[in-house]
Amino acid sequence: MLPREDLLKGVENRETIVRVIDLAEQAIKTWEVVLTDFLSPPELAESQQIFSRLTDVQLVAWGGYPQAERQRLAIARAEVPLDSSQVTVAAIDIAGNFLFDTATHRDFLGAMLGTGIVRDKTGDIIVLGERGAQAIVVPELVEFLAMNLKQVRSVPVKIQQIELSELRIKEPKKKELTTVEASLRLDAIASAGFGMSRSKMVDLIEGGDVRVNWKEMSQSSTQVKTGDLIAIRGKGRLEVGEVAVTKKERYRVQLTRYM
DSSP states (O other), rough: OOHHHHHTTTTOOHHHHHHHHHHHHHHHOOOOOOOOOOHHHHHHHHHHHHHHOOSEEEEEEEETTTOOOSBBBEEEEEEEEEOOOGGGEEEEEOOOOSSSSOOOHHHHHHHHHTTTTOOOGEEEEEOOOOEEEEEEGGGGHHHHHHOOOOOOEEEEEEEEEEEEGOOOOOOOEEEEEEEEESSBBBBHHHHHHHOOOOHHHHHHHHOEEEEEEEEOOOOOOOOOOOEEEETTTTTEEEEEEEEEEEETEHHHHEEEEOO
């Protein structure tokens, strides 16, 4: 069986990782593909990082579209064929006239949870403005939500299953920039990328509002590298691109900010 205690050392999302390990052991025993519920980005990243150490188990993540934040994991023995098509998800349209009573992501999520379902059964919610929203859920919830989700805020809604190809995904707004810094410290790179003072960034880092690759970072001196994703609660994300050393031995860093 899996080295459970070694895998759980130092994890942030212990309860989730325990469930994923349980499912992985089930997959090993049965030679079947097993699925998790939807995981948040930090849970997903930590699960993938932990299981990357193992050779006898493989994971595939999918949330309905390539940029999905919340995704399910399919888990199988290394010898079993596995691809994203085996991660079953369903898309629903939540249609209503929200012209005079605008609803937010929180409103749609709250209405869905108000039917009695749990958050783990829902993936991303795509708000469409005055005409409602689309949501990704586990397939077994589609009929239940069609029968029980009747209203969001003051607006009557109708639920209908749609194809994943009908999801109205907006490409994220992004801004490319270059900075030259004396070091690759998190506070230096993040303050340049997010356009705020170094002292303000230090406050955010020490306050637990900054994650690198979805892992909370509390040390401003943490070194970042190409490929790292820096996220600040409520302010978007920053991807660290190519890093080059200048003649004056400073670091020229390509950054992509997603708003």
